[in-house]
Amino acid sequence: MEGYKNKILEVDLSNFKMDVIDILDEDKKRFIGGSGVAAKLFLDRFNISADPLSPDNPLIVMNGPLTGTTLPGTSRFVACGKSPLTGIWGESACGGNFGAELKMAGWDGIIFKSASEKPCYLLIEDSRCKLLDGSDLWGKDIYQVTDILKARHKDGKQMKVFAIGRAGENRVRFAGIGNDKAHFAGRTGMGALMGSKKLKAIVVRGSGVCEPAMIDEYNTLRRTLIAKVSDSVPAQALRQMGTDSGMDLGMMTNDVPIKNWAYPQDFDLSSNLGGPTLTEKYLTKVHSCYACPVACKRVVRVADGPYRTEEGPGPEYETCCTFGTMIMNKDLAGVIKANELCNRAGIDTISGGAAIAFAYECYEKGTITKQDTDGLELRWGDIDAALKLIEMITERKGIGAILAEGTREAAKLFGKGTDEFLVEVKGLEAPMHDPRGWHGMGLGYAVSTRGACHLQHMTLYIEQGMSAYPETGLKANFKGPKSEEKAEMYLISEDLGGPCNSACLCLFVLGCLSATDFSEMLRVTTGHKDFDVQGLLKSGQRINLLKRTINSILGMKREDDRLPKRILTPLSPKGNAPDIDLMLKEYYALRGLDETGRPKRETLEAAGLKDLI
Amino acid sequence: MPYKFPSEDWIKEYQKAINTSEDYKQSGATWTAGSVCLVVTANPSVGIEKDVGIWLGLHKGVCEEIKLVPLEEAQKAPFVIMGDYSRWKQVVLGELDPVQGMMQGKLKLKGDLPTIVRYVRASQDLVQCASKVDTQFMDE
Numbered sequence: 204m205e206g207y208k209n210k211i212l213e214v215d216l217s218n219f220k221m222d223v224i225d226i227l228d229e230d231k232k233r234f235i236g237g238s239g240v241a242a243k244l245f246l247d248r249f250n251i252s253a254d255p256l257s258p259d260n261p262l263i264v265m266n267g268p269l270t271g272t273t274l275p276g277t278s279r280f281v282a283c284g285k286s287p288l289t290g291i292w293g294e295s296a297c298g299g300n301f302g303a304e305l306k307m308a309g310w311d312g313i314i315f316k317s318a319s320e321k322p323c324y325l326l327i328e329d330s331r332c333k334l335l336d337g338s339d340l341w342g343k344d345i346y347q348v349t350d351i352l353k354a355r356h357k358d359g360k361q362m363k364v365f366a367i368g369r370a371g372e373n374r375v376r377f378a379g380i381g382n383d384k385a386h387f388a389g390r391t392g393m394g395a396l397m398g399s400k401k402l403k404a405i406v407v408r409g410s411g412v413c414e415p416a417m418i419d420e421y422n423t424l425r426r427t428l429i430a431k432v433s434d435s436v437p438a439q440a441l442r443q444m445g446t447d448s449g450m451d452l453g454m455m456t457n458d459v460p461i462k463n464w465a466y467p468q469d470f471d472l473s474s475n476l477g478g479p480t481l482t483e484k485y486l487t488k489v490h491s492c493y494a495c496p497v498a499c500k501r502v503v504r505v506a507d508g509p510y511r512t513e514e515g516p517g518p519e520y521e522t523c524c525t526f527g528t529m530i531m532n533k534d535l536a537g538v539i540k541a542n543e544l545c546n547r548a549g550i551d552t553i554s555g556g557a558a559i560a561f562a563y564e565c566y567e568k569g570t571i572t573k574q575d576t577d578g579l580e581l582r583w584g585d586i587d588a589a590l591k592l593i594e595m596i597t598e599r600k601g602i603g604a605i606l607a608e609g610t611r612e613a614a615k616l617f618g619k620g621t622d623e624f625l626v627e628v629k630g631l632e633a634p635m636h637d638p639r640g641w642h643g644m645g646l647g648y649a650v651s652t653r654g655a656c657h658l659q660h661m662t663l664y665i666e667q668g669m670s671a672y673p674e675t676g677l678k679a680n681f682k683g684p685k686s687e688e689k690a691e692m693y694l695i696s697e698d699l700g701g702p703c704n705s706a707c708l709c710l711f712v713l714g715c716l717s718a719t720d721f722s723e724m725l726r727v728t729t730g731h732k733d734f735d736v737q738g739l740l741k742s743g744q745r746i747n748l749l750k751r752t753i754n755s756i757l758g759m760k761r762e763d764d765r766l767p768k769r770i771l772t773p774l775s776p777k778g779n780a781p782d783i784d785l786m787l788k789e790y791y792a793l794r795g796l797d798e799t800g801r802p803k804r805e806t807l808e809a810a811g812l813k814d815l816i
Numbered sequence: 817m818p819y820k821f822p823s824e825d826w827i828k829e830y831q832k833a834i835n836t837s838e839d840y841k842q843s844g845a846t847w848t849a850g851s852v853c854l855v856v857t858a859n860p861s862v863g864i865e866k867d868v869g870i871w872l873g874l875h876k877g878v879c880e881e882i883k884l885v886p887l888e889e890a891q892k893a894p895f896v897i898m899g900d901y902s903r904w905k906q907v908v909l910g911e912l913d914p915v916q917g918m919m920q921g922k923l924k925l926k927g928d929l930p931t932i933v934r935y936v937r938a939s940q941d942l943v944q945c946a947s948k949v950d951t952q953f954m955d956e
Contacts, residue, residue, distance in 0.1 A: 479930040669919045
């Protein structure tokens with residue numbers, strides 16, 4: 204089938220041996236690619252009960268069929284494995300240019316098995332693949348190692364680098380992996396998994412192309428989609444202000460969490476931290492992922508003051524929340540500095556920032572004191588303590604060693620009722636969209652297969668009214684703070700988001716297109732006719748059931764599909780909270796799950812997944 | 817008495833509603849970005865033969881001027897928001913958030929998007945003011 208290179212590199216890090224495998228055509232059709240195919244490989248080929256940081260847990264880096272084409276939003280790729288943070292299925296998608304380059308080098312993905320005894324990195328130049336000594340790179344931050352490797356392998360087309368920093372080396376459980384300094388596979392701790400294998404980086408250069416199956420239709424579609432994306436207001440907002448364009452509107456709609464999810468609206472915060480301010484005060488240029496007409500990436504510089512930075516990748520909306528609103532810090536320069544420190548160390552700014560906000564609340568409530576923090580005072584509004592905590596987490600020093608385990612484990616270690624301050628599901632800290640403003644998002648956090656997640660589904664776009672997708676059967680005009688009719692909405696948004704992630708299409712771009720456009724992208728690229736809208740939704744169902752089956756084997760039960768107490772507590776007397784029991788009941792029935800949360804036999808059979816029974 | 821939307825009488829009532837709104841006075845207090853024109857596109861079926869603009873001369877939380885203008889003049893405003901009659905009806909009734917409407921492509925914006933985003937609260941307050949006008953829609 205076109206859209207694939209039909210080759211996955213399998214690397215055994217214990218003996219530096221390499222092999223080439225392929226994906227069954229049937230699995231390409233069933234699970235598309237990306238995290239869908241990676242989950243199938245994980246289940247079929249590995250001991251999924253292994254400890255996440257043991258050599259037996261694989262790191263799987265996968266492309267999708269759209270990766271590396273020149274259709275809009277096709278830069279994406281994904282890092283997968285059992286999550287060191289949650290202990291269940293983990294995946295983290297990334298934009299940038301690495302995925303496309305890997306495809307151009309002729310690979311659909313890489314599976315890393317076992318672990319190396321000493322630091323190493325993988326060099327790929329088309330079909331030539333070598334594991335090289337990385338001892339001199341160990342200890343370097345992501346910016347440094349990226350520069351070193353690009354300079355070391357500078358002959359010819361520029362290398363693309365996917366590397367870990369000190370947090371990954373130190374197995375910080377929410378460590379991410381950085382592509383060319385600016386793009387991160389941040390969530391679920393894939394950087395810690397990579398660090399446990401002593402794999403510092405993957406470096407790739409490809410000379411091939413990604414030919415679509417139907418070139419004439421592909422070219423026509425490409426022109427149409429680029430015009431459509433360019434014309435859409437969400438894309439214009441992203442281009443002009445980055446993802447932080449959502450801050451001001453989000454504050455209006457109670458989407459923005461404040462003070463560790465415990466404070467209502469604060470327009471002073473959003474005014475100081477939002478996209479317009481970032482653009483006016485700190486933006487130096489915009490940057491795009493491979494083949495993307497949106498260009499949502501920010502390049503920023505803090506010219507002077509205590510948070511001075513060189514020109515570099517700027518913060519996303521999530522980061523402006525975790526290091527801004529979540530700790531009541533209104534100094535955007537401080538957020539930019541925190542972002543740079545996290546990028547260099549390879550820390551997920553969502554989980555890392557959430558862990559720090561959690562620590563601030565523990566400190567405020569007196570459950571930890573200066574004696575626990577090496578003398579640091581954790582006061583709301585103070586970014587300096589947060590900057591120090593980033594360093595302590597990265598190096599696992601003092602309280603940083605506890606926070607580096609993630610907030611769920613930290614609450615167990617702190618005790619004294621600190622679990623009341625947690626906002627995580629299945630161990631993954633929630634992203635910065637408050638389900639009290641948008642109940643469907645709450646259901647997403649509760650049932651998403653990697654823990655609290657806003658990116659495994661299209662709910663952010665659908666529930667907030669930015670996208671409609673009527674071809675999927677979705678109704679329009681959902682009221683945010685209502686739980687009725689949200690289970691069906693969420694189910695469809697999940698069945699659309701799953702294929703989007705597995706095809707490795709950017710969710711932001713799908714947010715500007717229709718479901719039909721997406722199915723056309725897959726049809727002209729792969730030549731496979733079953734990727735019509737209904738076929739896509741079927742794939743989404745299969746992908747979800749596959750990952751849910753993995754999690755069931757790993758011990759997840761219905762009680763793990765939940766929302767934290769804080770999210771179920773209204774922010775004000777007039778506020779409200781999601782009716783999670785109602786939404787879960789409806790979702791379980793629609794998804795065909797039994798009372799334990801596992802897919803029913805008949806559900807799997809009807810979905811063409813008899814092999815999972 | 818209900819006022820036909822859009823009409824000279826309706827816009828006068830709208831201006832009064834804006835200038836008596838404490839919320840808009842606060843949220844628009846720093847607005848110095850110029851006039852905003854709301855353009856209702858032609859729809860003969862409801863009696864609107866040509867595009868018509870509602871010109872809002874907004875400055876520091878006050879609506880200093882309001883007038884109906886033809887499209888050519890409307891397009892001279894720094895911010896032009898265009899939509900068909902049914903969309904504006906939804907906005908006036910409070911059923912469609914104007915910023916969300918722009919994001920969804922139901923309303924078309926010409927003007928600096930970051931400024932609109934920064935003043936999202938003010939835009940919602942302006943809509944609230946429209947909802948306060950006793951309105952008779954031309955398709956009813």
